[in-house]
Each structure stands twice: as structure tokens, then as C-alpha cells.
Amino acid sequence: MKTMKVTFQVNSDKVTLQVKPYETLLETLRERLALTGAKEACGMGSCGACTVVVDGIPMRSCLVLTPEVNGAVITTVEGLKQDDRLHPLQEAFMEKGAVQCGFCTSGMIMTAKALLDRNKKPTKxxxxxxxxxxxxxxxxxxxxxxxxxxxxxxx
Ligand code: FES
Ligand code: FES
Known part of the structure; x- marks a missing residue:
């Protein structure tokens, strides 16, 4: 199978990989880059557990093919912490008891992050x-x- 060269930024790292044309971004993040914050649940775009932010837009990484993110800037939940401080969303999820099993949490936080990045004061x-x-x-x-x-x- 022919592979393709793909370059993108994930959190603060520039990454270049040879990938198969049908490799999903979720596979790439979890299995090749050891970024396991994005979870695989449905694997078909229904649940949001695999959500990461691609060029400012929350995307279901199980539906994105890695060749499609060539040149993109990707943020995963691993990239939210700054100078050893959790992101305000991560702190608030813990303080408010918004985490139970935690399987949805990183996708939920990344979806909320994209919202707060484009609208600092969203309504309920x-x-x-x-x-x-x-x-x-x-x-x-x-x-x-x-x-x-x-x-x-x-x-
Ligand atoms: S794993 Fe459910 S939307 Fe991707
Ligand atoms: S699925 Fe949301 S905390 Fe368990």
C-alpha cells in the first residue's frame, strides 16, 4: 500500500509522518503519537469522544483522514495545560464534579474549548x-x- 507524507502541528510539536491514505486522525494520534486523550467509542462520528480541535474547529477525529490535516494545527486535550497549570476548563470540570467515568470528558472539554475560543461569554x-x-x-x-x-x- 502506497503511503503519503503528512506534516502538521499537534499541540507544540511539528510532526511529519508517512501514513496510509485511509488512516484516521484518531488512529494517528492514539497509536502513532501516544496521544490517548482522544477516546475511541463509536468510531463512526456519533458520540464526540474523539473530538480534537483542528484549525480552531472541533472535529471528530475518527471521521478525519490524516492526509486531510496536512498543514493543520491540531490541539488535543494533552495540549491544554500551560506551565504546569490546568486549563480553566479542566479545573472547572474537576471542581464542579463534571467528570464521572471520564470517557466523554476530553471530547467534551475540546468542544467547549473551541466554543470559548470563538465566544468568550457564551449564554447557557x-x-x-x-x-x-x-x-x-x-x-x-x-x-x-x-x-x-x-x-x-x-x-
Ligand atoms: S469515536 Fe464517537 S465520534 Fe469518534
Ligand atoms: S460518559 Fe460522560 S462522564 Fe461517563
Whole structure:
């Protein structure tokens, strides 16, 4: 199988890899770059557990082919911490009890991060609408919404 050369930035690192044309970004992140924060659950774009931010847009990495991110800047949950300090969203998720099993959490946080990056003061309705496409089976969403509201006050 012919492979392709792909270069992109993930968090603070520039990465160049030879990839198969059908390799997904989720596979690349988890299996080749050991960035396992993005989770594989449905593997078909339904749950949001694999969400990462690509050029400012939250994307389901199980649906993105790695050759498509050539030249892109990708942020994963591993890239949120700055100078040994957690991102305000990470702090707020812990403080508000918005994490139970944790399987949805990194995807939820990355979706919320993209929202706060483009809208620093979202309304509760905007938060609910934004995160509603990410599935959480544990929390009932209330604590997650509270955590995003709390983080918005700190960013
Ligand atoms: S694992 Fe990608 S959307 Fe569910
Ligand atoms: S905390 Fe378990 S799925 Fe959300």
C-alpha cells in the first residue's frame, strides 16, 4: 500500500509522518503519537469522544483522514495545560464534579474549548447547544454546563 507524507502541528510539536491514505486522525494520534486523550467509542462520528480541535474547529477525529490535516494545527486535550497549570476548563470540570467515568470528558472539554475560543461569554443556551452533540452517559449534563459556565468566567 502506497503511503503519503503528512506534516502538521499537534499541540507544540511539528510532526511529519508517512501514513496510509485511509488512516484516521484518531488512529494517528492514539497509536502513532501516544496521544490517548482522544477516546475511541463509536468510531463512526456519533458520540464526540474523539473530538480534537483542528484549525480552531472541533472535529471528530475518527471521521478525519490524516492526509486531510496536512498543514493543520491540531490541539488535543494533552495540549491544554500551560506551565504546569490546568486549563480553566479542566479545573472547572474537576471542581464542579463534571467528570464521572471520564470517557466523554476530553471530547467534551475540546468542544467547549473551541466554543470559548470563538465566544468568550457564551449564554447557557449556547453552551447546551454546543455540547449536546457530545454524548455523556453518566453526568446528566447539568454539571458539565456548570463547569463550562465557570470556565467562561475565568478565561
Ligand atoms: S469515536 Fe469518534 S465520534 Fe464517537
Ligand atoms: S462522564 Fe461517563 S460518559 Fe460522560
Amino acid at each position: 443556551k449556547e453552551i447546551i447547544t454546543t455540547i449536546s452533540s457530545n454524548i455523556c452517559r453518566c453526568t446528566g449534563y447539568k454539571k458539565i454546563v456548570e463547569a463550562v459556565e465557570a470556565a467562561a468566567k475565568r478565561t
